Amino acid sequence: MLALGCAPTQDPSSSVALPALVPEGPPQPPSGASRGFADGLLPAGATVYDDHPGLIRLDSRLREELRAATADASAVGVGIVVNSGWRSAAYQSLLFEEAVAEHGSEAAAAAWVARPGTSVHESGAAVDLGPSSAVDWLAQHGADYGLCQVYDNEPWHFELDLDAVENGCPDPYDDPSDDPRLQM
Secondary structure (H helix, E strand, C coil): CEEEEECCCCCCCCCCCCEEEEECCCCCCCCCCCCCHHHCCCCCCCCCCCCCHHHHCCCHHHHHHHHHHHHHHHHCCCCCEEEECCCCHHHHHHHHHHHHHHHCCHHHHCCCCCCCCCCHHHHCCEEEEECHHHHHHHHHHHHHHCEEEEECCEEEEEEECCCHHHHCCCCCECCHHHCHHHCC
């Protein structure tokens, strides 16, 4: 669900924040689960300038390029929200368990959520972004920053590939289950 909000979409030293459609936030863990901000859960409307563990623990080069892209997107009225960044192994495990419950099997879940221990989110090398206007803008301009969509079925998922600046982004995998980096 999306809510109209005002998300900072450029350097926090600027006094201008553009109104943007921002997700209400990532799904909350079930009651009794111990996953929270320390595990990488981000609040609604988080930006790459915020100081939550899910953002601070991103690969520094990814964070730097995402900040540059966020500033340039903001200049043309597009706000970029980080829905997910670095995740702890415990949080990744919870997400995979939820996907198994939703999709009925581990194999079906693996098309949407990487198995714990294989997710690039766990190393801080991936971000899930929104809203759709930001995803569309990055689909067109992300290679200029080395930010590439990796999966056809997850257009919001971006990773840093610095070769893309000169060569363009590689073709995406159909889904995470096709990514050889995620095979156990």
